[in-house]
Amino acid sequence: MFFRLTTLTGIVLLFGAIGMAQEVAPVEDWKPAITNQEGKEFPQVNSEGRVKLRVVAPDATSVSCSFRDSSAFVKDEKGVWTGYTRPLDEGFHYYTIKIDGAEVPDPNSKYYFGAMRWGSAVEVPAKDKDFYALKNVPHGQLREVLFYSESTKTNRRAFVYTPPGYDRDLEKRYPVLYLQHGWGENEYGWGGQGHASLTMDNMIADGKAKPFIIVMTYGMTNDVRPGGMGNFDISHFETVLVKELIPYVDANFRTLADQPNRAMAGLSMGGMETKTITLRNLDKFSHIGLFSGGSISMDDMKNTEGFKEKVKLVFVGYGGKEIGGGGLRRGGDPEANAKSLKEAGINSHYYVSPETAHEWQTWRRSLREIAPLLFARSHE
């Protein structure tokens, strides 16, 4: 939004800000990022949330990165370029580096799928990172499964999180959460940068959430180009999910295969998918989670037969830095909607992630917040 200012005041502010970014020296407490490849010293992150990048490019004349307002990259006598970013929000950020006009992944980073490509990302440690830390608690499994989809004539991938103990007590059956990524992302997101498994392992160990299965598959959202969401036909994915994947999961995992024990949640465009699919299939889903992806209004409720009887939870989460944007209010103010639903007797929850935007830290926290609410009232 910064660069959209076109008034004279805006231009003055713009130059002022760039000048300032260059003047203020970063705090020199850099540490290697946890998103680095094994043994790599860079990228580094400091206590301000700045990221310092290092690129070995001896013959290059220009090196930069995709983070706006970054410092100029400086080349040393060995041909090593370094530059650093403005302070970033805590959490996970995709980026690229640019070497003489070529936009490429940083060879020092691990690779994640987002923004429509496998590429670099960096983690700025969050104050609350403990909830998805790898601890010595009982761990569930993240399983890659392939299921055949008759409607698309393809073998499709899903990841299935099974909670700790799933393979020990072979009598026990579990509720299921279908959990969707956003536009530009895919089925690897929640199990990778989303840390869904570790979040659940930790919450189950602490007694904060009931054990449940999580199923993550590709939401076919990337057929939609930015700005062209109006053309997205959700029915293809709805068929894959409702008619093919759910029966596959119920046949191959020890699920509680009924409506009270089935939830769907998703982030951003996955939230929009969740809203559409759950409201059209309330015989299948009882718990609904929308993370930075719309909300459910009184009109939605009134227009959906059986809503009040069938819906056991509506959870809406947003990042504190993204609320207020006009686009996000399509369908009404999410907080007001959540409040109206609650007053109408729905189990409605609204969550705002402090100081985060439309990014993974918002969605990791949204999962943490929804988990204790899922299937809390179901009986097994």
Added chain:
Amino acid sequence: MFFRLTTLTGIVLLFGAIGMAQEVAPVEDWKPAITNQEGKEFPQVNSEGRVKLRVVAPDATSVSCSFRDSSAFVKDEKGVWTGYTRPLDEGFHYYTIKIDGAEVPDPNSKYYFGAMRWGSAVEVPAKDKDFYALKNVPHGQLREVLFYSESTKTNRRAFVYTPPGYDRDLEKRYPVLYLQHGWGENEYGWGGQGHASLTMDNMIADGKAKPFIIVMTYGMTNDVRPGGMGNFDISHFETVLVKELIPYVDANFRTLADQPNRAMAGLSMGGMETKTITLRNLDKFSHIGLFSGGSISMDDMKNTEGFKEKVKLVFVGYGGKEIGGGGLRRGGDPEANAKSLKEAGINSHYYVSPETAHEWQTWRRSLREIAPLLFARSHE
């Protein structure tokens, strides 16, 4: 080895070869590689096994790739560089691109761990690629598990392949193959570029292999730098595998948890690990597979108490293009060793992968060859 020639003849040959590579025009039947990121048209592979790379680098003055004897990269008026390789062996090859001296991953490729980094690779379709093709057959699962290792005080990752049907018949128990990657690689290799799951799914569907579990974990081989193998202390990994991972797997999966039903195999340095660990732990392992990683001699047999009674299979595989190299014969000629063992009454098999070198196509085929031999004589 080509560039090691220092005689006048060598230099003449060298220049001759480069000249030839530039003169022969590639066959123009390029197709996008299956290792490309979704929707990317490059890299492309032709029927000769050449790979054509494309790099958008408008301001660069030099672009190249890590495949030796590649063509010069040519820049068009839009700043797009293209170049192509010599004909490569069929199978899977790691590579990097270089832009004005910066060695980076190709943004068009998916990323794989090998050569000590997550980076680019390209698949040259093999004539026998069908055995690891994704087909509409019952599929097993590839599970990411985390186990606590007391000896290293770390939570460690393993991937566990469970065969089709594992979650349906909850009474059935399975033999287990512990399968190791090579130096510079990690626990993602066999489940990723190794296509172990698809190979097994297809072979089980065809009745060519018995269903068994495969366990893949990090062999700690990357602590050894090239040329420094003498310093590698295998005992740390041996403890993790034998004292920690095996009990974990036997406690958390429905294994046949006895020596006749436990195998170990590995590629390259993972083969060396397999040889050392199995021969030291014949109370734990009955089936041994070495893929491009040494062989077992009569001396080995004689020096290992109980070998003849306890070892039910010795499988040795190599790539046709790598045998004959002096380094690989350490411990004796593998074919002669295999023959001697067989004559001594051991169930000994020797396999040579046609026209492949020290690369994944050799190891994929080695898995295909060993699979029918594993646990073939065990009773459940």
